[in-house]
Structures are given as structure tokens and as C-alpha cells.
Amino acid sequence: MNAKKIAILIGSLRTGSFNRKVAKAVIALAPETLALEIVEIGQLQLYNQDLDVDPPKEWKEFREKIREFDGILFFTPEYNRSFTAVLKNALDIGSRPPAKSVWSGKPGGIVSVSPGRLGGFGANHHLRQVLFGVNIHAMIQPEAYISDAAGLFNENEQLIDEHARTLLTKFINSFAEWVER
Numbered sequence: 410m411n412a413k414k415i416a417i418l419i420g421s422l423r424t425g426s427f428n429r430k431v432a433k434a435v436i437a438l439a440p441e442t443l444a445l446e447i448v449e450i451g452q453l454q455l456y457n458q459d460l461d462v463d464p465p466k467e468w469k470e471f472r473e474k475i476r477e478f479d480g481i482l483f484f485t486p487e488y489n490r491s492f493t494a495v496l497k498n499a500l501d502i503g504s505r506p507p508a509k510s511v512w513s514g515k516p517g518g519i520v521s522v523s524p525g526r527l528g529g530f531g532a533n534h535h536l537r538q539v540l541f542g543v544n545i546h547a548m549i550q551p552e553a554y555i556s557d558a559a560g561l562f563n564e565n566e567q568l569i570d571e572h573a574r575t576l577l578t579k580f581i582n583s584f585a586e587w588v589e590r
């Protein structure tokens with residue numbers, strides 16, 4: 410059986426991002442039925458509808474790239490109780506023109522990661538609302554709110570927190586089943 414190709418979008422451009430570390434941990438925990446790949450979004454110009462007459466090459470490359478995938482996994486920080494602008498920008502770019510949206514019908518999953526105690530709950534749910542709008546079928550359960558992110562890794566960026574490892578393993582195995590369905 411061919412592995413399903415899953416794009417990972419990370420809503421943080423920060424060097425040392427906890428979301429990126431968690432994304433890499435999930436890649437390592439994933440079953441062989443999934444082929445996960447991080448697709449970068451920091452190079453995308455801010456969405457401006459005027460530019461869609463002759464889109465920047467970065468937009469075109471991003472749209473073509475996303476079409477290759479069978480599903481999308483989002484890792485998002487929480488900025489002011491929502492998900493981040495860089496992630497929204499990528500979603501908006503991929504959604505145009507509407508008849509050629511790169512998102513529609515794909516399965517999706519959301520992991521929110523925060524050094525705070527609430528695990529990015531607000532970001533997770535705002536993102537979920539937007540995924541309805543672009544017709545990404547986001548997995549409902551298990552939910553993944555990863556809190557206290559600063560204490561999850563050792564100095565070699567290995568995930569050492571057993572609770573988080575168990576949760577993320579369950580999440581990615583369930584996501585593999587969700588993609589099959």
C-alpha cells in the first residue's frame with residue numbers, strides 16, 4: 410500500500426519554534442501508512458487580491474505543491490487567542506481562485522502547541538472554524554492541545570515528556586485512520 414502524502418504546515422516562523430519541534434516529533438511517531446513532509450509558508454507574500462491577476466511565483470509553487478498531497482496537518486501557536494497570521498495567509502493563498510482551491514475535500518488535522526497552560530485551545534478552535542470554510546475535513550477526535558511546551562524536549566530536541574508522546578502517538582494513528590476513511 411502506498412503511504413498517504415501529508416503536508417505539514419507550521420504556523421510559526423520562529424527559530425526554535427515549539428510547534429516545529431512537536432511537528433518533527435510527530436513525523437518520527439507516525440505510522441508507515443503516512444508520508445509526512447513539512448511545506449514552508451514563510452516565503453509567501455501577504456495575500457492581496459490584486460496580485461491574483463498575475464500571482465507571484467511563490468504562490469504558484471505553493472499551490473502546485475499542496476495539490477500533491479492527500480491531506481494536511483496544521484501545527485499552530487496561539488497568538489492573542491487565535492491561530493497565526495502566517496497560517497491564515499497560506500490558507501487564503503491556497504483558497505484562490507475559488508474553483509481551484511487546493512484545500513477542498515482534503516482531510517486535515519490540528520495540533521496546537523503553547524508554552525502556556527491552555528495548549529492553544531483558542532487557536533485550535535479558530536483554525537477549525539476556518540477549515541470548515543475551505544472544506545478541509547478536520548479530524549474531530551482525539552483533540553491535540555499541547556501545553557507547557559518548554560518542558561517537553563531535552564537539549565537534543567527529543568520529546569522526553571511521556572504524556573505528550575502518548576497523546577501525539579494516539580493523535581497521529583487516529584489521523585492515519587481518518588485519512589483512509
Ligand SMILES: Cc1cc2nc3c(=O)[nH]c(=O)nc-3n(C[C@H](O)[C@H](O)[C@H](O)COP(=O)(O)O)c2cc1C
Nearest residue numbers: 421423426427428429486487488489490523524525
Ligand atoms: C503576538 C503574540 C501573541 C501571543 N498570544 C498568546 C496567546 O494568546 N496564548 C498563548 O498561549 N500564548 C501566546 N503567545 C505566546 C506563544 O504561545 C509563544 O510565543 C510560543 O512559543 C509560540 O509558538 P512557537 O514556539 O512555535 O513559535 C503569544 C506570542 C506572541 C508573539
